[in-house]
Amino acid sequence: MTPLTRAFRSRVGGALAAVATTAALVLAGAPVAQAEDVRSRQWYLDAMKAEEMWKVSTGKGITVAVLDTGVDSTIPELRGGKVLSGPDYVDGEGDARTDAADVDRHGTDMAAYIAGSGAGGGLKGLAPDAKILPVRVGTYDGKGTFGLAGSLSKGLRYAVDHGSRVINISMQTQFYGKQEAELREAVGYALSKGALIFAGTGNDGEELDVHPAVVPGVVAVGALGTKGQVADFSNYGDHVGLAAAGDNMPGRCQADKTRFCTKFGTSVATAIASASAALIWSAHPDWTNNQVLRVMMETAGHNGPVPSKYIGFGGVRPAQVLLEGKGDPGPADVNPLLAARGQASPAPGGSAVPKNSPSPESTGAGGEDGRSKESQAAPEAAAGSGEGGFPLWAIVASAVAVVAVIGAVVAVSVRRRRA
Incomplete structure (x- = not known):
């Protein structure tokens, strides 16, 4: 299984590709001084009107399962009983709450984006009172x-x-033979039990079908940048259901968990979508999974026709539901995503998986590396991460900024080489 991040692949040639890759890694991995206020860097919370939403809902009463690398429940923002005990399916039947022994950080970050308390200068989650069930x-x-x-x-x-x-599945998986059928059956089982499943589309910046995001019934989540544009690394395709903020996000560094690095990826976007669902469900506990998903789709921000292969039905906007009362929950037993695509709800026996899946070498959904160089955004895909879309000039400005960074990296490289 791979979290969603794939090695950068150049389309323009060797030297330029190397420079662009280096620039991407610098932008994605630069550590943040511990003294800095991490909350001030969580731009997406302000864009989504989180402070106002928390007066209505904080995710209380909702358990979000984080199927990932495990979760370190000793970091300040995840203490106090937020993290439940869950299984480890990698190294036996142990506990996925990895505590101080966690060296992966990926699952820990996802848990913090969803339900972090902000304590001790840590991350503030979008649904701070939700519970986290870690499943490694x-x-x-x-x-x-x-x-x-x-x-x-x-x-x-x-x-x-x-x-x-x-x-929440901020990962992609590789499978062979009967495992494909087992995965479809497991998705069908989860849906029949009333759950919502969110999975990242991957970080290749290409039109790819990755699993489990492509499995019918799973809500595939693409990533948006700080200007509301489609992130250049976000995979796209007809299976994309929603999009969420996924670029320039603070997260704990892998090597030193006391510091914060800049993160990006559809992994992060998936966590924001999951937290949005938790907020809505907490405020409307009698709704079914289908009704929660329907109002998320109806209130999503987008420009142009939907669904779009870049952002699906748009960027998640839970404030539209919680603050403005928008969205019709509709019938309790009809999956709106599958219905919109003319598909039947998958039964526990499984359903057909779309073709054109990536090769086993393809890797995954988010982290501190793997940014694709070329933006795949289309005009109709410029959906807002918070309350609306953004024009083309904002996307162009972002591109100019990236070129400037690449130039700076080249200059530094030349000076170091001369030295």
Whole structure:
């Protein structure tokens, strides 16, 4: 299983590709001084009107399962009983709450983006009173998160059987033979038990089908940048359901968890979408998974026709539901995403998986590396991460800024070489 981040692939040639890759890594991995106010860098919370929403809902009463690398429950923002005990399907049947032994950080970050308290200068989660059920289904090796689809299938079933309404999968999986059918069956089982499943589309910046995001019934989540534009690394395709903030996000550094690095990826976007669902569900506990998803789709921000293969039905905007009362929950037993695509809800026996899946070498959904160089955004895909879309000039300005950074990296490289 791989979290969603793939090695950069150049389309313009060797030297320029090397420079662009270096610039991307610098932008994504630069540590933030610990003294800096991390909350002030969580731009997406302000864009989404989080402070106002928290007066209505904080995610209380909702358990979000984080199927990932495990969760370190000793960091300040995740202390106080926020993290439940969950299984480890990688190294046996141990506890996925990895505590101080966590060296992966990926699952820990996702948990903090969803339910962090902000204590001790840590991250403030979008749904700060939600509970986190960690289910370890993969490991991190610096390039991606790896595991087996069998672990993910077990994790899905465990999560819904232990009270999780929202399931966050900021990873992609590799599978062979019967594991494909097992994964579809597990998704069908989770949906039949009333859960919502969110999964990242991947960070190749290409039109790719990655699993489990492409499995019918899973809400595939793309990433948006700070200006509301589609992030250049975000994979796209007809299976994309929603989009959320996923660029220039603070997160704890992998090597030193006391410091913060800049993160990006559809991993992060998936966590924001999951937290949005938790906020809405907490405020409307009698709604079904289908009704929560329907209002998320109806209130999503987008420019142009929907669905778009870049952002699906748009960028998540829970404030539209919680503050303005928008969105019709509709019928309780009809999956709106599948209905919009003319698909039947997958039964526990599974359903067909779309073709054109990536090769086993393809890696994954988010982290401190793997940014694709070329933006795949289209005009109709410029949806706002908070309350609306942004014009083309904002996208052009972002591109100019990236070119400036690349130039700076080249200059530094030349000076170092001369020295």
